[in-house]
Amino acid sequence: MADTILDKPERQRETQTRISVLLPLPFPGPLDYLAPADMVHPGDIVTVPLGRREEIGCVWDTQSAVPADFAPSTEPAIDIKRLRAIRSKQASTPLPQSLRRFIDWLAAYTLTPPGLVLAMAIRAYNAQAPRPHLGWVRGDAALADLRITPARQRVLDSLGNAPRTTSDLAAAADASPAVIRGLAAAGMLREMPIPVSAPFGTPDPNFRTPHLSDDQESVATELRDAVDARKYSATLLEGVTGSGKTEVYLEAVAECLRQGRQIMVLLPEIALSSQWTDRFARRFGVQPAIWHSDLGGKRRHETWRAVSLGQASVVVGARSALFLPFPDLGLIIVDEEHETAFKQEDGVTYHGRDMAVVRARLANAPVVLVSATPSLESLANVESGRYRHLTLHARHGGAVLPEVALVDMRAHPPERGLFLSPVLTEAIDQTLERKEQAMLFLNRRGYAPLTLCRACGYRMECPNCSAWLVEHRARRLLACHHCGHTEPLPDLCPNCQAEGSLVPIGPGIERILEESRARFPDARILVMASDTLGSPQATAEAVRQISHREVDLIIGTQIVAKGWHFPHLTLVGVVDADLGLGGGDLRAAERTVQLLHQVAGRAGRAEAPGRVLLQSYLGEHPVMQALVSNDYRAFMEQEAAQRRPGFWPPYGRLAALIVSATTPEAADALARTIGEHAPQIPGVQILGPAPAPLAILRGRHRRRLLLRTPRNLAVQPILRHWLAGLRTASQERVDIDIDPVSFL
Numbered sequence: 255m256a257d258t259i260l261d262k263p264e265r266q267r268e269t270q271t272r273i274s275v276l277l278p279l280p281f282p283g284p285l286d287y288l289a290p291a292d293m294v295h296p297g298d299i300v301t302v303p304l305g306r307r308e309e310i311g312c313v314w315d316t317q318s319a320v321p322a323d324f325a326p327s328t329e330p331a332i333d334i335k336r337l338r339a340i341r342s343k344q345a346s347t348p349l350p351q352s353l354r355r356f357i358d359w360l361a362a363y364t365l366t367p368p369g370l371v372l373a374m375a376i377r378a379y380n381a382q383a384p385r386p387h388l389g390w391v392r393g394d395a396a397l398a399d400l401r402i403t404p405a406r407q408r409v410l411d412s413l414g415n416a417p418r419t420t421s422d423l424a425a426a427a428d429a430s431p432a433v434i435r436g437l438a439a440a441g442m443l444r445e446m447p448i449p450v451s452a453p454f455g456t457p458d459p460n461f462r463t464p465h466l467s468d469d470q471e472s473v474a475t476e477l478r479d480a481v482d483a484r485k486y487s488a489t490l491l492e493g494v495t496g497s498g499k500t501e502v503y504l505e506a507v508a509e510c511l512r513q514g515r516q517i518m519v520l521l522p523e524i525a526l527s528s529q530w531t532d533r534f535a536r537r538f539g540v541q542p543a544i545w546h547s548d549l550g551g552k553r554r555h556e557t558w559r560a561v562s563l564g565q566a567s568v569v570v571g572a573r574s575a576l577f578l579p580f581p582d583l584g585l586i587i588v589d590e591e592h593e594t595a596f597k598q599e600d601g602v603t604y605h606g607r608d609m610a611v612v613r614a615r616l617a618n619a620p621v622v623l624v625s626a627t628p629s630l631e632s633l634a635n636v637e638s639g640r641y642r643h644l645t646l647h648a649r650h651g652g653a654v655l656p657e658v659a660l661v662d663m664r665a666h667p668p669e670r671g672l673f674l675s676p677v678l679t680e681a682i683d684q685t686l687e688r689k690e691q692a693m694l695f696l697n698r699r700g701y702a703p704l705t706l707c708r709a710c711g712y713r714m715e716c717p718n719c720s721a722w723l724v725e726h727r728a729r730r731l732l733a734c735h736h737c738g739h740t741e742p743l744p745d746l747c748p749n750c751q752a753e754g755s756l757v758p759i760g761p762g763i764e765r766i767l768e769e770s771r772a773r774f775p776d777a778r779i780l781v782m783a784s785d786t787l788g789s790p791q792a793t794a795e796a797v798r799q800i801s802h803r804e805v806d807l808i809i810g811t812q813i814v815a816k817g818w819h820f821p822h823l824t825l826v827g828v829v830d831a832d833l834g835l836g837g838g839d840l841r842a843a844e845r846t847v848q849l850l851h852q853v854a855g856r857a858g859r860a861e862a863p864g865r866v867l868l869q870s871y872l873g874e875h876p877v878m879q880a881l882v883s884n885d886y887r888a889f890m891e892q893e894a895a896q897r898r899p900g901f902w903p904p905y906g907r908l909a910a911l912i913v914s915a916t917t918p919e920a921a922d923a924l925a926r927t928i929g930e931h932a933p934q935i936p937g938v939q940i941l942g943p944a945p946a947p948l949a950i951l952r953g954r955h956r957r958r959l960l961l962r963t964p965r966n967l968a969v970q971p972i973l974r975h976w977l978a979g980l981r982t983a984s985q986e987r988v989d990i991d992i993d994p995v996s997f998l
């Protein structure tokens with residue numbers, strides 16, 4: 255992997271041409287450099303001088319893919335005489351054009367400097383190319399040139415056809431590395447790269463083909479046709495939980511494999527990947543490549559490289575897989591497309607699902623969005639004809655959808671200090687008697703969300719955020735779920751010094767675990783939460799235990815809602831169905847229905863029918879009614895009717911400005927200045943500034959403004975113009991969130 259070093263670049267100025275190089279830094283655009291004509295091409299990775307440093311960058315070209323209405327303006331070109339020459343060209347495959355256009359597009363859309371988006375694409379490249387491992391084989395020097403000691407002889411006897419590393423050889427020959435070095439110096443050993451076994455197997459599209467039902471087959475045929483068309487199309491694949499959506503889209507994957515092209519599958523949560531990859535392996539005979547932010551450095555680099563060389567044909571991963579350098583992308587799948595986890599909130603804020611559609615369009619490949627409860631965004635795109643709609647109507651194999659019932663907590667309250675209604679606990683008793691599994695769902699980690707002083711009413715709050723501290727009893731501490739601050743639970747109230755007066759208010763899953771242990775002493779209980787399922791191995795083990803019936807009762811947070819297939823699970827109890835409905839979030843109702851529908855969908859997926867009990871104080875709420883009647887479509891029509899007149903998404907566009915500073919006064923002043931310069935454009939509405947619901951986060955005081963436009967107006971030029979002249983002090987920040995999902 256020798257790089258091409260340019261010798262004496264300065265003297266060859268006459269033969270050099272101007273090229274643009276995008277660096278992974280927050281500059282407004284690419285910088286110009288000189289390079290010998292015809293030596294570098296767009297997409298090449300090069301090293302260039304920058305001040306006194308050397309940087310890695312990518313040779314860039316025009317931004318034609320970005321629509322004019324949100325393309326940034328270009329800077330005037332620098333005089334060619336003042337340009338510096340690039341240093342070297344890296345021996346790596348170039349970044350494909352479709353990825354370069356995607357980087358431009360995403361940068362322009364999210365108002366991010368394009369270099370920062372490039373940084374996400376080449377981070378794994380930067381993670382140090384692995385040196386090829388070298389080993390020893392027999393050299394061609396004649397024996398007589400060197401005195402052969404017994405140790406030397408043993409080394410020579412240990413050589414084979416395949417190269418052996420120094421340590422391996424030294425151990426095999428019982429000789430020191432110095433002996434090996436001596437033989438090498440005399441030419442009797444020769445170094446050779448050790449061939450690495452291909453890290454990614456080739457999936458076999460015909461390894462184990464399923465027998466599809468008629469319904470499934472007709473959907474699979476349409477998806478295969480979309481792949482065969484070898485051009486962009488967007489499809490929403492909707493189907494009730496357990497209808498075989500995964501089974502069917504794997505047929506589209508198989509078709510794309512037959513064409514020898516590459517496939518990207520995005521999942522909202524990496525915890526899900528182990529069950530998914532096992533299933534993939536059963537269908538295609540090998541494991542797919544996996545991509546997510548916790549991948550180790552070496553594996554990360556190998557995967558990046560294998561993708562860029564076309565050796566990894568299927569990559570399943572988190573949203574960051576969007577930035578991988580696929581040279582021949584033939585299909586993108588977004589599973590659980592309604593999940594808000596696809597939205598990246600830190601750093602470059604982008605929505606993975608929406609950007610997957612853009613990525614597909616720029617790669618001229620089909621994209622399939624998959625969900626049992628599609629987002630209103632995707633349904634609106636179906637309605638307007640932008641997406642095709644395919645539907646699976648019934649559960650596979652005759653399994654029926656679970657029966658969903660409300661437990662009215664006013665009529666059937668739990669005992670004092672407890673959280674499970676007698677209706678629910680009796681249903682669990684019956685389930686366990688039948689040797690079936692039950693699940694309790696509560697979307698809240700820890701023991702109690704609030705700790706209160708009974709004597710003075712003081713609430714334990716985070717010192718850095720405007721948020722309550724959550725008690726984690728197992729770890730004996732109070733934790734902030736926003737900034738990670740932790741402190742021990744004090745013996746005295748910090749406010750009134752009363753002793754033993756602090757009491758936990760409300761339940762988290764640890765408290766439900768405590769209650770369940772007391773109520774079901776013989777049940778084998780497993781907790782599934784993001785903090786207990788930290789690693790893919792832990793997740794795989796939990797799934798194994800559940801599948802092998804080593805568990806009777808599962809207690810979990812939102813992680814249990816995801817696409818799991820637990821055949822013995824027949825009862826799902828939702829501890830607090832009302833939980834997501836508080837707060838002024840635009841999508842609170844939609845999200846609650848999606849989440850609870852998804853949780854409910856875990857029940858009764860095999861022969862035995864499933865049952866779902868929702869504990870609620872709000873039985874008349876449209877969300878509860880939608881869940882009980884299992885009429886998702888009717889509910890989404892109501893949602894649409896509520897959002898349409900006010901131009902709320904998806905019928906209008908939103909952008910959020912989050913102003914933050916180290917003091918409340920500075921935050922207020924900056925927010926006010928921005929508010930005073932708000933654009934006056936017909937149809938465009940500015941809401942705020944107002945204190946953010948999380949008014950203090952990690953010690954920063956936060957204010958929010960919201961920009962709302964009708965669909966036909968792009969927010970980017972308005973924002974660019976609005977913020978163009980803004981000066982901020984070093985401690986002040988304005989973060990822009992296009993299409994915000996969180997309103998905290």
Ligand SMILES: Nc1ncnc2c1ncn2[C@@H]1O[C@H](COP(=O)(O)OP(=O)(O)OP(=O)(O)O)[C@@H](O)[C@H]1O
Nearest residue numbers: 464465466467495496497498499500501626650817
């Ligand atoms: N044609 C088929 N042949 C054999 N098994 C099938 C078939 N279709 C579906 N299944 C099985 O039924 C179960 C549910 O299918 P699958 O997971 O594909 O549904 P899904 O719609 O993706 O579910 P969810 O939305 O709940 O994640 C799986 O165990 C799957 O293997």
Ligand SMILES: [Zn+2]
Nearest residue numbers: 716719734737
């Ligand atoms: Zn905090």
